Amino acid sequence: MSEVVISARSVSKRFGSGTHAVHALDDVSVDIFQNEFFTMLGPSGCGKTTLLRLIGGFEQATAGEIALEGQVLNDLPPFKRPINTVFQSYALFPHLTVRQNITFGLEMQNISRPDAAKRADEMLELVRLSQFGDRQPSQLSGGQQQRIALARALAPAPKVLLLDEPLSALDLKLRKEMQIELKRLQTETGITFVFVTHDQEEALAMSDRIAVMKAGKILQIGTPRDIYETPTHRFVADFIGDSNFLQGDIKQNGSHAVLTLPGGQNVSLANVDTGTRLSQTATIGIRPERLMLHPAGTSDSALRGKIADVVYFGTDTTYHIAIDDQTALLARVQNRDGSTMAYAKGNDVDISLPAGAIRVLVD
Amino acid sequence: MKIDRANPLWRFHGITPMAIFFFAYLYLPIIVLLVLSFNENRLATIWTGFSTKWYSVVLGNDDMLRSAKNSLIIALSSTIIATIAATLAAMGMARGRFRGEGGVAAMLTLPLLVPEIVTAIATLLFFIVIGVKLGLLSIIIAHTVFCIPFAYLPIRARLDGMDPALIEAANDLYANEWQAFKRITFPLLWPGILSGAMLSFIISLDDFVISYFVGGAGSTTLPIYIFGMIRIGITPEVNAISALMLIISIVFVSISFLIDRVRY
Ligand SMILES: Nc1ncnc2c1ncn2[C@@H]1O[C@H](COP(=O)(O)OP(=O)(O)OP(=O)(O)O)[C@@H](O)[C@H]1O
Numbered sequence: 001m002s003e004v005v006i007s008a009r010s011v012s013k014r015f016g017s018g019t020h021a022v023h024a025l026d027d028v029s030v031d032i033f034q035n036e037f038f039t040m041l042g043p044s045g046c047g048k049t050t051l052l053r054l055i056g057g058f059e060q061a062t063a064g065e066i067a068l069e070g071q072v073l074n075d076l077p078p079f080k081r082p083i084n085t086v087f088q089s090y091a092l093f094p095h096l097t098v099r100q101n102i103t104f105g106l107e108m109q110n111i112s113r114p115d116a117a118k119r120a121d122e123m124l125e126l127v128r129l130s131q132f133g134d135r136q137p138s139q140l141s142g143g144q145q146q147r148i149a150l151a152r153a154l155a156p157a158p159k160v161l162l163l164d165e166p167l168s169a170l171d172l173k174l175r176k177e178m179q180i181e182l183k184r185l186q187t188e189t190g191i192t193f194v195f196v197t198h199d200q201e202e203a204l205a206m207s208d209r210i211a212v213m214k215a216g217k218i219l220q221i222g223t224p225r226d227i228y229e230t231p232t233h234r235f236v237a238d239f240i241g242d243s244n245f246l247q248g249d250i251k252q253n254g255s256h257a258v259l260t261l262p263g264g265q266n267v268s269l270a271n272v273d274t275g276t277r278l279s280q281t282a283t284i285g286i287r288p289e290r291l292m293l294h295p296a297g298t299s300d301s302a303l304r305g306k307i308a309d310v311v312y313f314g315t316d317t318t319y320h321i322a323i324d325d326q327t328a329l330l331a332r333v334q335n336r337d338g339s340t341m342a343y344a345k346g347n348d349v350d351i352s353l354p355a356g357a358i359r360v361l362v363d
Numbered sequence: 364m365k366i367d368r369a370n371p372l373w374r375f376h377g378i379t380p381m382a383i384f385f386f387a388y389l390y391l392p393i394i395v396l397l398v399l400s401f402n403e404n405r406l407a408t409i410w411t412g413f414s415t416k417w418y419s420v421v422l423g424n425d426d427m428l429r430s431a432k433n434s435l436i437i438a439l440s441s442t443i444i445a446t447i448a449a450t451l452a453a454m455g456m457a458r459g460r461f462r463g464e465g466g467v468a469a470m471l472t473l474p475l476l477v478p479e480i481v482t483a484i485a486t487l488l489f490f491i492v493i494g495v496k497l498g499l500l501s502i503i504i505a506h507t508v509f510c511i512p513f514a515y516l517p518i519r520a521r522l523d524g525m526d527p528a529l530i531e532a533a534n535d536l537y538a539n540e541w542q543a544f545k546r547i548t549f550p551l552l553w554p555g556i557l558s559g560a561m562l563s564f565i566i567s568l569d570d571f572v573i574s575y576f577v578g579g580a581g582s583t584t585l586p587i588y589i590f591g592m593i594r595i596g597i598t599p600e601v602n603a604i605s606a607l608m609l610i611i612s613i614v615f616v617s618i619s620f621l622i623d624r625v626r627y
């Protein structure tokens with residue numbers, strides 16, 4: 001998993017011109033590796049589809065280049081790129097049977113009929129729809145159409161498979177099934193998948209690496225664990241999972257830095273990488289499950305707060321804690337038998353923030 | 364069509380008699396014509412008995428057959444040219460948004476609204492100015508022009524109903540532009556194309572005004588021939604020809620309608 005398959009270099013894409021211009025992508029660079037499940041994650045309109053379409057050849061970059069295994073693709077039309085796409089609408093050819101849909105790409109590559117037929121059988125088997133070869137696409141359920149779209153795109157054994165929110169039209173149960181199915185197909189075929197979604201759970205569950213996008217830029221690229229545990233931007237921490245944000249001034253306090261909250265309390269940033277943010281206003285982030293609660297007065301270096309609300313979720317309990325007028329925290333504590341220290345609404349509480357869990361974020 | 368009894372329209376008094384009157388007004392004359400075409404009597408309006416002899420008279424009439432042949436040549440040629448032009452226009456219009464798209468679309472369908480007599484005079488003038496000899500060719504050119512919008516509309520409707528991702532999917536699966544057209548666009552479009560062609564054919568076959576103006580010696584079409592016969596009087600022969608034309612029209616329009624309903 002080290003060889004670069006797709007490489008985007010300073011790619012920008014502008015739609016329209018003058019005052020109506022939309023900068024769908026703004027100086028995006030990314031390397032996608034061999035045999036990886038790569039996900040582009042971001043809110044609606046951030047440019048995910050645009051980046052995918054540039055890789056597929058359906059749009060032309062305004063600036064920058066996109067290369068496949070080192071060969072610059074910019075001027076190649078889609079039909080000359082060994083890259084296939086699973087379209088959001090599936091785009092199965094309605095006048096062809098399932099089998100004809102699957103062999104279409106093979107025929108266009110002048111693969112002989114018997115070989116194409118054999119390959120179609122393999123693909124139907126791969127997506128577990130062997131009995132459905134002679135049906136018309138309109139005679140299939142949404143989930144089955146989805147699988148056929150996958151089979152059709154995988155049949156020519158592309159170097160890269162592009163998938164634009166392929167699961168968004170499916171209901172929740174089918175969606176979960178297809179997530180597993182997709183992951184299985186990717187592992188079995190060894191083809192690089194570039195997957196687009198705005199569903200963070202889906203991205204975390206399926207991906208080898210995730211690129212989090214916002215407004216035409218990639219903010220962070222990393223494994224699901226990297227993205228979740230060491231987010232670089234406030235946006236990333238906020239978009240993926242729940243997060244607490246504390247805003248204040250970073251100052252040197254003796255041997256280590258501290259973040260001074262508006263209410264005057266200090267958060268110790270000992271052993272936290274503050275980068276160049278010393279003596280600046282900054283935001284730190286910490287996940288609710290990483291906060292540790294102690295009875296008031298039992299921990300010196302901790303923040304002091306008051307429990308504003310308690311919500312019981314079965315497996316865990318969420319505490320809403322007021323620190324000062326402008327600062328509130330969310331703490332999630334697992335309900336383990338015996339070990340739970342219950343706090344009631346209105347109690348004072350000490351909260352410690354483990355250094356390893358604190359991230360100084362770019363706003 | 365399904366009539367919905369819950370449709371509030373039915374609650375208006377007088378809707379049913381109105382509808383009956385409307386359909387009677389529309390179809391009664393045609394039914395009378397059909398019946399009288401089987402009248403044995405030389406005088407078209409006096410019924411004396413059933414006979415199909417006028418049909419054999421018609422089919423043995425050389426002048427009539429010649430004009431029918433002219434009509435056929437004109438309708439076929441203008442249909443083919445108009446349909447090809449309309450297909451290209453529809454594909455061009457559907458493909459890209461461009462400046463003045465609305466204007467071009469309006470201009471494509473405008474001939475449907477211009478009074479035919481105006482088109483006829485304008486075309487005649489134009490042909491005289493540029494020196495085109497009036498005859499079959501001039502009629503074919505004129506018919507092609509007014510057939511284009513009739514062919515264009517059903518083709519465009521088909522294209523608009525087509526997922527644009529289908530063509531991208533074909534390109535994605537290694538089909539170049541031509542292969543994508545041949546394997547995907549055309550098979551999905553042909554009902555629209557055929558439907559448009561059928562309509563063009565009928566419109567051309569039925570046309571009187573423009574053919575009358577831009578035609579010349581030897582280019583008499585069937586409607587012009589019938590018009591000439593009527594001047595002498597309405598005979599059962601005229602009824603028989605008209606009935607034949609009616610049947611051809613109904614067949615073509617029905618086929619066009621049925622084809623246009625083909626869905627995948
Ligand atoms: N053909 C186009 N013409 C003009 N603007 C476009 C075009 N395609 C995309 N855009 C704009 O570019 C931006 C990025 O669009 P894109 O489709 O890549 O977003 P996305 O991340 O895929 O969003 P979604 O999750 O809603 O699919 C949007 O502001 C969009 O309006």
Ligand SMILES: [Mg+2]
Pocket residue numbers: 048049050164
């Ligand atoms: Mg999108």
